[in-house]
Amino acid sequence: DPKIIQKPKYLVAVTGSEKILICEQYLGHNAMYWYRQSAKKPLEFMFSYSYQKLMDNQTASSRFQPQSSKKNHLDLQITALKPDDSATYFCASSQEGLGGETLYFGSGTRLTVL
Amino acid sequence: EQQVQQSPASLVLQEAENAELQCSFSIFTNQVQWFYQRPGGRLVSLLYNPSGTKQSGRLTSTTVIKERRSSLHISSSQITDSGTYLCAMEGTSNTNKVVFGTGTRLQVLP
Numbered sequence: 001d002p003k004i005i006q007k008p009k010y011l012v013a014v015t016g017s018e019k020i021l022i023c024e025q026y027l028g029h030n031a032m033y034w035y036r037q038s039a040k041k042p043l044e045f046m047f048s049y050s051y052q053k054l055m056d057n058q059t060a061s062s063r064f065q066p067q068s069s070k071k072n073h074l075d076l077q078i079t080a081l082k083p084d085d086s087a088t089y090f091c092a093s094s095q096e097g098l099g100g101e102t103l104y105f106g107s108g109t110r111l112t113v114l
Numbered sequence: 115e116q117q118v119q120q121s122p123a124s125l126v127l128q129e130a131e132n133a134e135l136q137c138s139f140s141i142f143t144n145q146v147q148w149f150y151q152r153p154g155g156r157l158v159s160l161l162y163n164p165s166g167t168k169q170s171g172r173l174t175s176t177t178v179i180k181e182r183r184s185s186l187h188i189s190s191s192q193i194t195d196s197g198t199y200l201c202a203m204e205g206t207s208n209t210n211k212v213v214f215g216t217g218t219r220l221q222v223l224p
């Protein structure tokens with residue numbers, strides 16, 4: 001019974017288009033994150049949110065915009081998609097967003113940009 | 115840039131053998147976690163080990179802060195242990211950014 005739900009599981013997009021990756025967590029956590037994993041690089045931190053506020057942004061491009069409509073939601077909007085954006089995007093959460101907390105991950109959305 | 119190095123990159127074992135995975139950090143950290151990932155699957159936290167030795171079932175992690183390293187020992191390996199093991203650290207204080215290593219891909223054969 002997954003407590004962090006990511007939708008869709010697979011996503012194919014064309015270059016230049018826009019997509020939204022959905023993430024919902026039912027762990028009662030107050031901090032949520034986005035990570036990206038591609039064949040070329042290790043799992044990379046993208047964003048962290050705590051109590052629906054942006055805490056850290058390590059994504060160079062403004063094409064990536066997290067959206068938090070509710071405390072347990074953190075969606076990721078990606079605009080002007082490029083083939084290099086192809087990767088698996090993982091959502092994660094932790095209790096408060098403080099140091100020393102265990103991270104819990106969703107099963108990921110595998111994005112392919114053609 | 116904060117980095118995490120893992121070794122070996124891959125490891126093949128016969129069932130029931132033991133495995134030793136290594137992790138080293140570019141900075142001093144006392145926030146170390148080990149994760150497990152099946153191919154194409156989600157990551158599962160195995161152990162949170164800021165320092166010293168911690169055990170969970172067949173897994174034992176030892177973190178030596180002053181040497182900026184951590185290890186994960188898997189005893190009596192099973193076929194279902196196959197997958198990728200990732201080491202991760204938190205960076206500087208007051209941040210909840212977690213930096214991951216490239217992982218050790220473990221294959222346990224019957």
